[in-house]
Amino acid sequence: MKILFFLIIISSISFSQEKIMSWRLYYEYENFREPEITHRRVKHNLIESLIKNYAKNPLFTVRELGKSYEGRSIYLMKAGTGKIKVFLWAQMHGDEPTANAALFDIFRLLTQPGEFSALRDTILNNLSLYFIPMLNPDGAERYIRETALGIDMNRDAVQLVTPEAYILMNTFKELRPDFGFNLHDQSIRHAAGFTPRQATISFLAPPFDYIKTMSKNRMRAVQVISQLTDILHQFIPGHIGKYSDDYEPRAFGDTFQGLGASTILVESGGWPDDPEKQSIRKINFITLLSAFSSIATGSYNKYSSAEYDNLPFNKRMLYNIILRNVKLNGAVTDIGIDHEEVNYDNARTFYYRGVVKKTGKLNENIGITEYDLSGYEVKPGKVYDATAENIEAIDKRKLWSEGYLTVKTGNKEILARKFMKTGFNFTGSSALKQTPVNTDSEANFVLVRNGKVDYIILNGFFINLKSDSGDLPNTLILQ
Ligand SMILES: [Zn+2]
CATH class of the missing domain: 3.40.630.10 (Zn peptidases)
Incomplete structure (x- = not known):
């Protein structure tokens, strides 16, 4: 020494x-x-x-x-x-x-x-x-x-x-x-x-x-x-x-x-x-x-x-997250996700909007964080109707494991916001039953193997249901 x-x-x-x-x-x-x-x-x-x-x-x-x-x-x-x-x-x-x-x-x-x-x-x-x-x-x-x-x-x-x-x-x-x-x-x-x-x-x-x-x-x-x-x-x-x-x-x-x-x-x-x-x-x-x-x-x-x-x-080629080898609509593919910043409160602060930027084989791209999810299938996040329930009492881990990432509410105070610091997105829409997984759509979906949800992507953030705390910077109010 x-x-x-x-x-x-x-x-x-x-x-x-x-x-x-x-x-x-x-x-x-x-x-x-x-x-x-x-x-x-x-x-x-x-x-x-x-x-x-x-x-x-x-x-x-x-x-x-x-x-x-x-x-x-x-x-x-x-x-x-x-x-x-x-x-x-x-x-x-x-x-x-x-x-x-x-x-x-x-x-x-x-x-x-x-x-x-x-x-x-x-x-x-x-x-x-x-x-x-x-x-x-x-x-x-x-x-x-x-x-x-x-x-x-x-x-x-x-x-x-x-x-x-x-x-x-x-x-x-x-x-x-x-x-x-x-x-x-x-x-x-x-x-x-x-x-x-x-x-x-x-x-x-x-x-x-x-x-x-x-x-x-x-x-x-x-x-x-x-x-x-x-x-x-x-x-x-x-x-x-x-x-x-x-x-x-x-x-x-x-x-x-x-x-x-x-x-x-x-x-x-x-x-x-x-x-x-x-x-x-x-x-x-x-x-x-x-x-x-x-x-x-x-x-x-x-x-x-x-x-x-x-x-x-x-090289302009990084995504915040790349999920490798997932099954989406029957095909094995990669998904590139970015955490975009949206200015808020007269641009004094910001919140994140997690977006699916690209799907397909992303061999020319690298994720700042990458996950190899061979064997996993992407399923859209579901919308849980909680209009008659006390939102505070919802068990987020239980709902996540059932594939629910968004909560329907009639709470006007919540729906007037842009984002929340909780475990769900919120919506007031009765038409929204599940969140789409398309290029440029918000990234809200679950990853399933053998019928079981092991990982979720919530507003673009990756959560391992077994080991992660599940804290994330923000979720969104979806229209
Ligand atoms: Zn410049």
Whole structure:
């Protein structure tokens, strides 16, 4: 054991400074997490109040750049006095907030660095950092991708129809940054290559023409990504992907790369059991601080394009669940199920809608969770008529084992809702006798062998009747 420890010490000497530091950031992260941001659906009023507090801090210069279509202020925050200009913009897509949260964790480190004061000084003496947090506040308010005009800002880099895109382009042209960080979220169902591993972080040094010319500034972006890949493989091994490198002239990353800034796309994807993406937020914190250190010290120059070239491309092929080899309507098949998020309460929160996305042999797909159910037959979930009964008194496990997943009720308070946190879906419809198992229908069915229900799929969630607690995030009110 002692020898092993000794070997680890020896091998760590060959680690780059950023690699050692990344572990310290990993262990000390909780000291810097912005406590006001606790989940993804944070709105502009909170972000604005945090920014206004930083405006009082001499470390930051804060300027209002303009307003969103609906009049929400968009700010530029500057820290550092260095020669190298680094520009970061977050949440241009309103439902992509992970990196935005990490920026506020970084602001805490910059203002109260604790044991990281040397890192802070290296960064702020060598770099001038420019941040635009929450570039699309109207989209964030609704938790949607587009702006209030219904336009995808990342296809508006040429026409500049949206005020937010205009602000971004104007700011870029004023700053003429050396490096740019384009901070997004991607689907949690992207895999890092053909693997079951979610692409937790995907990078790209976007091309600026159709033949993907490797200019000097683009090469610098590639080298920084190579180093970041080397660092992040310590924390999320096998979970790093490369975003599609098709040239998109209407996108900002591609455009800024063409205008001479070494531009890096960072996409936050999925991580197992992290629906609010708080561990990916931490990975963003480590990623961006490592990048700042790398650019400040020039340590990326020790890297080639090798790590970047070896990154597997994202593959859009994951389902939340795949059931393998089940019998459906007489044929043996696979079923792909997703847990879709539906915004709720003015997009302050959400509930899940479990959906049958695809049936057939899904050999080109992988489930984040998979079950081999050879020998099992799919039967639609039945509707139990409880209009004359006390719903609280229903024994859910007994009804599940009889194939009932939905309860018919006359309770108006329940039927006015969208979802419930109980063991059944609810309906008021007399016509609904069982729930269909079709593509794009809600996933509510049972799995039967030898006449016995062993497993159920309730609002897309898998429950083993023998061993699972049967708790699930929510069920639905079905029409
Ligand atoms: Zn995006």
